[in-house]
Amino acid sequence: MQKQHTTKVIKIDNVAKDTFVFRLELPKFPKIIPGQFLNVRVPGFTLRRPFAICDWDEKNKTVDFGFTVRGDGTRALSNAKVGDTLDVLLPLGNGFDLSGLKDKKIMLIGGGIGAFPLLSVVKNHANCYSFLGFTAKELVLLEKEFKTASKELVVNIGGFVTDDAEKAIPKIKPDVIFACGPEPMLKALCNKKLTIPVFVSLEQRMACGFGACLCCNQRVLVNGEEENLRICCEGPVFKSEDVIWS
Amino acid sequence: MVLERKVLGLKFKNPILPASGTFNMGREVAEFYELATFGGLITKGVTRAKRQGNVAPRTVETVGGMLNSVGLQNPGVDAFIKNDLPFMKKQGVPVIANACGTTIEDYVYVASQLDKSNVDAIELNISCPNLGKSCGGMSFGVDPEMTKEVVSAVRKVTKKPLIVKLTPNVTNIAVIAKAAESAGADAISLINTLAAMAVDIKTRKPILGNKVGGLSGPAVKPVALKMTWDVFNAVKIPVIGCGGISDYRDVIEFMLCGATLVQVGTGLLTDPMCVPKMVADLEKWCRENKINSLDEIVGGLKV
Ligand SMILES: Cc1cc2nc3c(=O)[nH]c(=O)nc-3n(C[C@H](O)[C@H](O)[C@H](O)COP(=O)(O)O)c2cc1C
Ligand code: FES
Numbered sequence: 001m002q003k004q005h006t007t008k009v010i011k012i013d014n015v016a017k018d019t020f021v022f023r024l025e026l027p028k029f030p031k032i033i034p035g036q037f038l039n040v041r042v043p044g045f046t047l048r049r050p051f052a053i054c055d056w057d058e059k060n061k062t063v064d065f066g067f068t069v070r071g072d073g074t075r076a077l078s079n080a081k082v083g084d085t086l087d088v089l090l091p092l093g094n095g096f097d098l099s100g101l102k103d104k105k106i107m108l109i110g111g112g113i114g115a116f117p118l119l120s121v122v123k124n125h126a127n128c129y130s131f132l133g134f135t136a137k138e139l140v141l142l143e144k145e146f147k148t149a150s151k152e153l154v155v156n157i158g159g160f161v162t163d164d165a166e167k168a169i170p171k172i173k174p175d176v177i178f179a180c181g182p183e184p185m186l187k188a189l190c191n192k193k194l195t196i197p198v199f200v201s202l203e204q205r206m207a208c209g210f211g212a213c214l215c216c217n218q219r220v221l222v223n224g225e226e227e228n229l230r231i232c233c234e235g236p237v238f239k240s241e242d243v244i245w246s
Numbered sequence: 247m248v249l250e251r252k253v254l255g256l257k258f259k260n261p262i263l264p265a266s267g268t269f270n271m272g273r274e275v276a277e278f279y280e281l282a283t284f285g286g287l288i289t290k291g292v293t294r295a296k297r298q299g300n301v302a303p304r305t306v307e308t309v310g311g312m313l314n315s316v317g318l319q320n321p322g323v324d325a326f327i328k329n330d331l332p333f334m335k336k337q338g339v340p341v342i343a344n345a346c347g348t349t350i351e352d353y354v355y356v357a358s359q360l361d362k363s364n365v366d367a368i369e370l371n372i373s374c375p376n377l378g379k380s381c382g383g384m385s386f387g388v389d390p391e392m393t394k395e396v397v398s399a400v401r402k403v404t405k406k407p408l409i410v411k412l413t414p415n416v417t418n419i420a421v422i423a424k425a426a427e428s429a430g431a432d433a434i435s436l437i438n439t440l441a442a443m444a445v446d447i448k449t450r451k452p453i454l455g456n457k458v459g460g461l462s463g464p465a466v467k468p469v470a471l472k473m474t475w476d477v478f479n480a481v482k483i484p485v486i487g488c489g490g491i492s493d494y495r496d497v498i499e500f501m502l503c504g505a506t507l508v509q510v511g512t513g514l515l516t517d518p519m520c521v522p523k524m525v526a527d528l529e530k531w532c533r534e535n536k537i538n539s540l541d542e543i544v545g546g547l548k549v
Contacts, residue, residue: 045307047515047516207312213267215305215314215316216305217304246302
C-alpha cells in the first residue's frame with residue numbers, strides 16, 4: 001500500500017487559538033482506521049511532524065488533520081496556504097479498533113488537542129458519548145462537530161473532564177472508553193481502575209513515524225514483560241493497563 | 247551498471263546503503279519500495295543480549311539536523327539471526343550487520359555468531375555514544391590502542407569482510423582509522439553521530455530523556471566530508487562515507503573526498519523516498535558527465 005502522498009492543501013480552518021485544521025487532497029486514497037496519524041514534511045525542517053487524522057472523505061479523497069502551534073515546525077506549517085503542496089506519510093499507527101464494537105457504546109474522553117483523533121471515532125461510530133476538557137475557553141475546539149455526531153457531549157473548561165466522565169459511567173454504561181490528551185490526564189484516568197476497558201492514544205517525539213528509527217518508545221507490558229514498543233507502529237493506541245507510565 | 251561497485255569481495259549494484267539504526271531491520275522501508283533499490287543493506291546495531299534502549303524522549307530536531315538517544319534497542323544477535331536476517335537476505339543485495347558491544351568479549355561473541363551466519367559483512371560499531379559511562383562503547387573508538395585491541399580480537403573470530411565504523415568525537419580521526427587498519431579492518435566507515443545535547447529553557451532540563459545524544463543530518467555533512475577526506479588520505483583500505491547525505495550531489499561530494507560507498511541515515515527519516523531518487527539522479531549525472539565508473543571520481547577532489 002502506498003504510504004507517501006504528495007497532497008494539496010485545499011482548506012485551512014483556524015478552529016481555536018493557534019490551532020488549525022488542514023484539509024488535504026490525496027491523489028490516491030488509502031484505507032484509514034480512526035485514530036491513525038500522518039507525518040507531514042515541513043519544508044526547511046529535518047524531521048516530519050506527526051498529527052492525528054481527525055476526519056476523511058473517501059469519495060472526495062480528502063483527509064483532515066489538526067494541530068496547535070507549539071514550536072518552529074508547527075509555526076512554519078501554520079503559515080502554509082490553500083493550494084500549497086505537502087509531502088505526507090499516511091496512514092500510520094494502529095488506530096482504535098472498532099471491529100466488534102458495532103452497536104456498542106463508546107465513551108470518548110479528550111483533553112485539549114486530544115480531541116482531534118477522537119473526532120475520527122465519532123465520525124465513524126454512531127453510538128459515542130463524548131467528554132472533552134480544555135484549560136481555557138479560547139482553546140475549546142470541534143464542539144459543533146462532536147455535538148452533531150455524538151449521542152451526548154459534555155465540555156469541561158478548566159476542570160477535570162475525567163471526573164465528569166467517571167460520574168456519568170453508571171448512567172451511560174459504556175462498553176469501552178477511548179481517551180486521548182495530556183499524559184497527566186491519561187494517567188489520572190488509568191488510576192481510576194475502571195472495570196470498563198480503556199484504550200489510550202499516546203504521543204511522543206518522533207523521527208521517522210513509520211517504525212525505522214526506534215525513537216518513539218513507550219514502555220508497555222507485553223505478556224507480563226516490560227518492552228519498549230514504538231508509538232508510531234504498535235501504538236499510538238494502547239490498552240491502558242499495559243502502559244507503564246514514566 | 248555505471249553505478250556498480252565491487253568492494254570487500256562483494257558486488258553492490260549502486261553505492262547507496264542505509265545507515266545503521268535509521269532502517270531498523272528493513273521491513274518498514276520495504277513498505278515503501280523494494281529494498282534492492284539500495285546497493286546493500288545495513289542492520290540496526292546488534293548486541294550480545296537484547297537491549298531495551300534509553301528512556302523517552304529519544305529524539306529532537308535541532309537546526310539542520312536531529313539528536314537521537316535510542317541507546318541501541320535491539321533484539322540481540324541470536325534473535326536477529328533467527329528472525330530478521332532471513333528476511334534481509336531474501337532481498338538479493340549484500341547484507342551488512344552492524345555489531346556493537348560494551349566489552350571485548352561482547353564484541354567477540356557478536357562477531358563470532360555473525361561469522362557463523364550468512365551475513366555478507368560485519369560493520370563494527372566502535373563509536374556508539376549511547377552506552378553511558380559504565381560501558382565501553384564510547385571508549386573503544388576514541389582511543390587508538392583500544393581500537394586496535396577490539397578490532398584484532400574480532401578479526402581473530404571472523405573471515406567475513408570487516409568494516410570498522412568510527413566516531414567523529416575524537417581529536418584526530420586519521421590516527422584511529424590507521425589503528426583499525428593495522429589491526430585487520432577491511433574498510434572504514436564514518437561518521438557516527440556527534441555527541442550533543444538540547445535544552446528546554448522553560449523546564450531548564452535537557453530535552454532528551456538520556457540528557458545527551460548524537461547529532462546527525464545535514465548539519466554534520468561538512469564535518470563528515472572533512473573526516474572522510476582525512477581518513478581516505480591516511481589508509482589504503484576502502485572508505486565508506488556517511489553523515490547528512492540526502493541527495494545525489496551529497497553522494498558525489500563524499501566520493502570526491504574518497505568514499506567508495508555511502509550511507510544514508512537521517513535522510514531516510516526525513517524522506518524515505520530520497521533513495522530511489524538519489525539512485526536515479528546519480529545515474530543521470532554519470533551519463534551527463536560521461537562517467538563510465540564511479541571509480542573515476544572516488545578521491546578525485548582537486549586540491
Ligand atoms: C535514530 C538513529 C539511530 C542510530 N543507530 C545506530 C546504530 O545502531 N549503529 C550505528 O553504528 N549507528 C547508528 N546511528 C548513526 C547513523 O548510522 C549515522 O552514522 C549517523 O546518523 C550519521 O549519518 P546521517 O547524518 O546520514 O544520519 C544512528 C543514527 C540515528 C539517527
Ligand atoms: S518514530 Fe521512528 S520508529 Fe517511531
